[in-house]
Amino acid sequence: MATLQKIRNRGVFIGIIIGGALFAFIAGDALKSGGSLITNSRNEMAEIAGESVNIRDFQNRFNHNIEVAKLMSGQSSIPSEQTERLREQTWQQMVQEMVMNQEYEELGISVSSDELFDMIQGRNIDPTIRQMFQNENGTIDKEQVIATLQKLINAPKGTPQKEYWLNIEKAMSTQRTLTKYNSLIQKGLYMPNALVKNLAEKGSKKVDINYVVKNYNLIPDSTVSVSDGEIKAYYDDHKDLFKQSESRRIDYVPFSIEPSTDDYKATEKWLADIKADFVSENNNVQFVELNGDSDFNAFYFKKDEITNKDLAEFAFSGKKNDITDVYFENEAYKLAKINEIKMLPDSVKARHILIRAINGDYPTAQAKADSLKSLIEKGARFDDLAKTNSDDQGSAVNGGDLGWFTQGKMVQPFNDAAFNAKKNEVTVVLTQFGAHVIQVTKKGKAVKKVQLAIVDRKVEASNKTIQAAYAQARTFAGNNLERDAFLKAISEQKLQRRTANLKKDTKSIPGLENSRELVRAAYNTDEMETVLLNGDNSAVFEFGDKFVVAILSDIKEEGYSLVNDVATTIRREVRKEKKAKQMIAEMQKASQGAQSLLSVAQKEGLEVKTATGISFTSFQIPGAGIEPKVISTAAQIEKGKISEPVEGNQGVYMLLVTNEAKDEVTNETVESFKSRLEQGYQYRTNYQAYQALKENANVVDKRYKFY
Numbered sequence: 001m002a003t004l005q006k007i008r009n010r011g012v013f014i015g016i017i018i019g020g021a022l023f024a025f026i027a028g029d030a031l032k033s034g035g036s037l038i039t040n041s042r043n044e045m046a047e048i049a050g051e052s053v054n055i056r057d058f059q060n061r062f063n064h065n066i067e068v069a070k071l072m073s074g075q076s077s078i079p080s081e082q083t084e085r086l087r088e089q090t091w092q093q094m095v096q097e098m099v100m101n102q103e104y105e106e107l108g109i110s111v112s113s114d115e116l117f118d119m120i121q122g123r124n125i126d127p128t129i130r131q132m133f134q135n136e137n138g139t140i141d142k143e144q145v146i147a148t149l150q151k152l153i154n155a156p157k158g159t160p161q162k163e164y165w166l167n168i169e170k171a172m173s174t175q176r177t178l179t180k181y182n183s184l185i186q187k188g189l190y191m192p193n194a195l196v197k198n199l200a201e202k203g204s205k206k207v208d209i210n211y212v213v214k215n216y217n218l219i220p221d222s223t224v225s226v227s228d229g230e231i232k233a234y235y236d237d238h239k240d241l242f243k244q245s246e247s248r249r250i251d252y253v254p255f256s257i258e259p260s261t262d263d264y265k266a267t268e269k270w271l272a273d274i275k276a277d278f279v280s281e282n283n284n285v286q287f288v289e290l291n292g293d294s295d296f297n298a299f300y301f302k303k304d305e306i307t308n309k310d311l312a313e314f315a316f317s318g319k320k321n322d323i324t325d326v327y328f329e330n331e332a333y334k335l336a337k338i339n340e341i342k343m344l345p346d347s348v349k350a351r352h353i354l355i356r357a358i359n360g361d362y363p364t365a366q367a368k369a370d371s372l373k374s375l376i377e378k379g380a381r382f383d384d385l386a387k388t389n390s391d392d393q394g395s396a397v398n399g400g401d402l403g404w405f406t407q408g409k410m411v412q413p414f415n416d417a418a419f420n421a422k423k424n425e426v427t428v429v430l431t432q433f434g435a436h437v438i439q440v441t442k443k444g445k446a447v448k449k450v451q452l453a454i455v456d457r458k459v460e461a462s463n464k465t466i467q468a469a470y471a472q473a474r475t476f477a478g479n480n481l482e483r484d485a486f487l488k489a490i491s492e493q494k495l496q497r498r499t500a501n502l503k504k505d506t507k508s509i510p511g512l513e514n515s516r517e518l519v520r521a522a523y524n525t526d527e528m529e530t531v532l533l534n535g536d537n538s539a540v541f542e543f544g545d546k547f548v549v550a551i552l553s554d555i556k557e558e559g560y561s562l563v564n565d566v567a568t569t570i571r572r573e574v575r576k577e578k579k580a581k582q583m584i585a586e587m588q589k590a591s592q593g594a595q596s597l598l599s600v601a602q603k604e605g606l607e608v609k610t611a612t613g614i615s616f617t618s619f620q621i622p623g624a625g626i627e628p629k630v631i632s633t634a635a636q637i638e639k640g641k642i643s644e645p646v647e648g649n650q651g652v653y654m655l656l657v658t659n660e661a662k663d664e665v666t667n668e669t670v671e672s673f674k675s676r677l678e679q680g681y682q683y684r685t686n687y688q689a690y691q692a693l694k695e696n697a698n699v700v701d702k703r704y705k706f707y
Helices: 002-009 013-017 055-073 080-107 113-121 127-132 142-154 160-187 193-204 228-237 261-280 284-291 309-317 362-377 382-389 412-420 463-479 483-492 516-523 567-591 597-604 628-636 667-696
Strands: 044-048 051-054 205-215 247-256 327-329 332-345 347-355 401-406 426-431 434-443 446-458 498-502 541-543 546-556 609-615 651-662
Touching: 044 055, 044 080, 051 055, 051 080, 055 080, 055 160, 080 160, 080 667, 113 127, 113 142, 113 160, 127 160, 142 160, 160 667, 193 205, 193 609, 193 667, 205 567, 205 597, 205 628, 228 567, 247 463, 247 483, 247 516, 261 284, 261 332, 261 446, 261 463, 284 332, 284 446, 309 332, 309 446, 332 412, 347 362, 347 382, 347 412, 362 382, 362 426, 362 434, 412 426, 412 434, 463 483, 463 546, 483 546, 498 516, 516 541, 516 546, 567 597, 567 651, 597 651, 609 628, 628 651
Parallel strands: none
Antiparallel strands: 044 051, 205 609, 205 651, 247 498, 247 546, 327 332, 332 446, 347 401, 347 434, 426 434, 541 546
């Protein structure tokens, strides 16, 4: 177990093991045999590079990764959010593996057993092994590596430590293979010196400019007509701009489950009925815990800390065990009883010694804390004992001093001990962190504070109310199964009609709790004439506090948008082009015979603006925004010469270079510039090469059928 614990303590490895890095995926035997993946279409969850992926193989891989995560964390179960992340990581692992393994095989890239040996205990130790077996002076303890391997070799098959180690070896081999592939691609990159020098020289030139801009919004849209033929022509010429990913749209009607008037009355009556019991109860804390929706709050309030003014007045004018009538606040009915009245400080200054409860051994931790308390009471220095014994290293260096803190800043047992203790009194208290030896060294001025015992009951829909909402949804669905009837009924009954655009991997629809089932329903049919059905073949879906009836409204396949779907966007662009053409003609006319940019501006009623330090590599023009055509023109025109009109993103520009400066471009400058360019391209290579292979593999994702 010591080996496994050591591995757990190296948190970096969880990224390697369960896919934290993009390409660090775990190799698995299931994918090495194409035959094991080919099954009937009912169980097919994907097709990758021409190979079918069976849901059972994916689930086995996913279960394996879950077990690895449990081993890594030492937990017996994995939280639901982490489970979802692991499912997505498992999918990415399988895609990457199937795509890359084909490429590795074609190129002859692999990691031999001798190379793996060298990575673990040879001359070229892998960083993973280095971090796992690094000793205090930063060197690798090879004897410990060998001893650990010997134990794992001799361990029975299925031993957690052994399985875990095999995963580490597979992850290291996978990462090394990928590194070889990326290195091979990067070696093929080349930046010609002439190109680099040209770019460096362009980047070295910086200019100051004066410019005028005639914004497109100066011409009203209503004055520029765009025909259907022009829209179609633009679409044909720019079709690549209108690529779309697959998506689906649904229309749905939510039927909210909201408490009725009777539900409010019933909740109020329930509180009123238990008031007599609360009055006679001696253990107010227990009564709250047994009867209230919320836990007992041990906080002691000052009057101005109680936001309910009536409650504040009651709390500070009454005496212990006085009780309110039933009152309503924050969608709940409540009864409040004065549990304690004390004079307490607003803040205290304290120090502590923490003894952690190792493996939950609280008796041992408390025994040590009690012995330290005895030593302090016999004259030992608190700060010395804190420095040598406290497991809270943040405060131990200061002799355990925590400084000043207000009520509620510490966990409840610690808070209660600190605020109820006398000055310099030493106490021992247990919290989830272990046993604390506490000493309050200073206390603020004591003020009157009240602790309230509040029994609350949230107003929730009764079964009768829920059934009524369900009946309404079921009746609507039953009478309006077809599209035309569905849409007509929404209008006639003045119901809410909502729309959601979905992807295959959409996890939840905003406003609908845990609504993945509705996404799956939308993707498990191509029928747009009838309402969607859930797994029980019902048209009524239930999501939290809503029942939903929905219909599939649109299907967009991956490819190119239809011209009608993007007509509005195209009309805007064509209109802008027409405006630009008109403005260019007007500005060319205004510039004829002009001796300065100011005269052009005066004729056009424009303002001359300035921008400084513009170079070929500039991203934007201050005050004008992202204007690449204008920047390119500024970097190339002759100083003192007014440019031709330039069609920009925001309008049409004319500019004049007023000053230019150029940094010296030396061989060292060119080499440095080349190095930066190559690093940038190499960095992008790792990602883009895989994306190109993945696109070529024609991945068909059918996970929506199962999750």
